[in-house]
Amino acid sequence: MSLFTTNLMLGTFSIASTFALYCATSFAAMDPSFELDQKSLKQLNISVKPITPSGVKKRRGHSIKANSFKVAAGNVYTVKQGDNLFKILMRDYALSNDEAETLIEDIRRENNIYDIKKLKIGQKINIPHVSRSADGTLKGLKSSIGERATQSLALEGSNHRHGLRLEAPEASIAEQVRIDQIKAVWGQLVPVNVQEQKPLKFESTTFSLTLDPQRYPVFSAYDGARIIVDQTSSIPPLVKSLITTKDPSVRIVTETPDTKRLLAAILDSAGFYSVEPDFNLEFGADPKLRVQSDFKVEKNADSLINQDVTLINSNLNSLPDSLSAFLKKEGFSVLEPFAHQSPLVSRASMRQLLQVKTDGQHTTVDRILDSLAIPFQSHQNIDIFPAAKNGISLSVKVDRFFENSGKKHVVTSFDGDPITYTLFRILETTGYCVVILDNKDDFRKVSEKILLSLQIPADYANHKMWPDAGSNYSMQMSGFKIEGQNIPGGSLFVTDRPLDPIIKELLKENGYAIKDR
Numbered sequence: 001m002s003l004f005t006t007n008l009m010l011g012t013f014s015i016a017s018t019f020a021l022y023c024a025t026s027f028a029a030m031d032p033s034f035e036l037d038q039k040s041l042k043q044l045n046i047s048v049k050p051i052t053p054s055g056v057k058k059r060r061g062h063s064i065k066a067n068s069f070k071v072a073a074g075n076v077y078t079v080k081q082g083d084n085l086f087k088i089l090m091r092d093y094a095l096s097n098d099e100a101e102t103l104i105e106d107i108r109r110e111n112n113i114y115d116i117k118k119l120k121i122g123q124k125i126n127i128p129h130v131s132r133s134a135d136g137t138l139k140g141l142k143s144s145i146g147e148r149a150t151q152s153l154a155l156e157g158s159n160h161r162h163g164l165r166l167e168a169p170e171a172s173i174a175e176q177v178r179i180d181q182i183k184a185v186w187g188q189l190v191p192v193n194v195q196e197q198k199p200l201k202f203e204s205t206t207f208s209l210t211l212d213p214q215r216y217p218v219f220s221a222y223d224g225a226r227i228i229v230d231q232t233s234s235i236p237p238l239v240k241s242l243i244t245t246k247d248p249s250v251r252i253v254t255e256t257p258d259t260k261r262l263l264a265a266i267l268d269s270a271g272f273y274s275v276e277p278d279f280n281l282e283f284g285a286d287p288k289l290r291v292q293s294d295f296k297v298e299k300n301a302d303s304l305i306n307q308d309v310t311l312i313n314s315n316l317n318s319l320p321d322s323l324s325a326f327l328k329k330e331g332f333s334v335l336e337p338f339a340h341q342s343p344l345v346s347r348a349s350m351r352q353l354l355q356v357k358t359d360g361q362h363t364t365v366d367r368i369l370d371s372l373a374i375p376f377q378s379h380q381n382i383d384i385f386p387a388a389k390n391g392i393s394l395s396v397k398v399d400r401f402f403e404n405s406g407k408k409h410v411v412t413s414f415d416g417d418p419i420t421y422t423l424f425r426i427l428e429t430t431g432y433c434v435v436i437l438d439n440k441d442d443f444r445k446v447s448e449k450i451l452l453s454l455q456i457p458a459d460y461a462n463h464k465m466w467p468d469a470g471s472n473y474s475m476q477m478s479g480f481k482i483e484g485q486n487i488p489g490g491s492l493f494v495t496d497r498p499l500d501p502i503i504k505e506l507l508k509e510n511g512y513a514i515k516d517r
Helices: 015-026 085-092 097-110 173-186 237-246 259-268 321-329 361-371 418-429 443-453 501-509
Strands: 004-008 056-059 062-065 075-078 124-127 152-157 162-167 201-203 208-210 218-220 226-229 250-253 274-283 288-298 309-312 332-335 351-355 377-385 394-404 407-413 432-437 460-464 473-483 491-495 512-516
Touching: 085 097, 085 124, 097 124, 097 237, 173 218, 173 259, 201 237, 208 237, 226 259, 237 250, 250 259, 259 274, 259 288, 288 501, 321 332, 321 501, 351 361, 361 394, 361 407, 361 443, 361 491, 377 418, 394 418, 407 418, 418 432, 432 443, 443 460, 443 473, 473 501, 501 512
Parallel strands: 226 250, 309 332, 351 491, 351 512, 407 432
Antiparallel strands: 004 162, 004 208, 056 062, 075 124, 152 162, 201 208, 218 226, 274 288, 288 309, 288 473, 377 394, 394 407, 460 473, 473 491
16 A cells, blocks of 8 residues: 655656756755665666565665664764764764664664654763675664565656655554554643644645555644654655655654653654653652652643643553542543553452551550450459468459450550559469550550560551552551451551541552441
């Protein structure tokens, strides 16, 4: 299928001589981006042979190199003022324009360069080590597109009109789906302009040029320009130059195969006020909710003031609806073009979370024992010397008494009376596990004493409530994480932290059953 057609109105002259005449009369000096190899114009019909193992396509005494190569470790170049990748390769590494075009995409990907025009002074760039064979062609390279790149360049003509036709590989189904997913949400960022969505077409007295919008999707930019996405890297430099010369507002994006890079390239070309990658938001201190976003987009200078900021994610798991609604109230809209709804956690895998409202030491003790399914008795008298033994009866009052794993436990508050303290120490000698609470003990200290008495290992810390893998949000909260076979449900988290509605919703979303006592 012909993706675009370039027609050169050449009259009765040969293609090479007419093109030279046109350039001589139209320009004081030839723009290097429009230069053509005259050897390739001597024949009107040019066929392309299969790709050779070296990644080079041959045609009648001329070679067309594949346009993507695996970049191997080689020289390291330090960027100077005024540098760009083309200038570096052609000036310092003696590559031709075609050879530079061959290598530039993989050099850009290897070095994580989003825009070849925006290099930083002092930036280090890895340039592959290459050498030339006897016939002057580059050697030592392996094509990374090999069998997939099936391009043909042909010249068709009659006595009065000749056309330049390029047949490029169609985008894969995955690539097309990816573009369709971006387009599905793009209208929420940029108002769709029907005129801008039409296929690109340029007409002049010497040529006509059209691009198939199915293979080269068109996006509206925020500043009124148009973005052309070349997913298969199949637009030749000559055609790129023709397009940008005829319409400088057109921006051509070539980013494959990484989805996040493609999204970054389209966003960077869209004319927004600000596009910030790897943006993080934090809400609260303890618990702390953290939201990670691949991109934060401010459309104009007033977006932040007007609470019109957009967060864009490229991963497959979507944020919960409750979190998206919460972010919306905070002034952040969320776009997730590639995500599907995250599956809800089954009840079988739910963990218990106990939120203890700190309204007294004994209340804390009761709620912890309840959550551990340990029955207890309140305000009991425990005998130290039973009367039946020697006629002397001595007992001590305790606030809580319970038994667990064959051991007897008592909990009491210490009022500062040394006699009371001595009696409880005597009670320990009779086999009781005694927990003495000081009137200054807070939730953390009371809980530690109870769990220590029960010989349950648990440290008070700021815990990550669920793994971050595959998720764009996380939460940290202080409390005791208790796990073991003797724990109801196998897992218990005990905290005194107040839980906002959004925190409760996200805890439930991630498998916590909340007990609020």
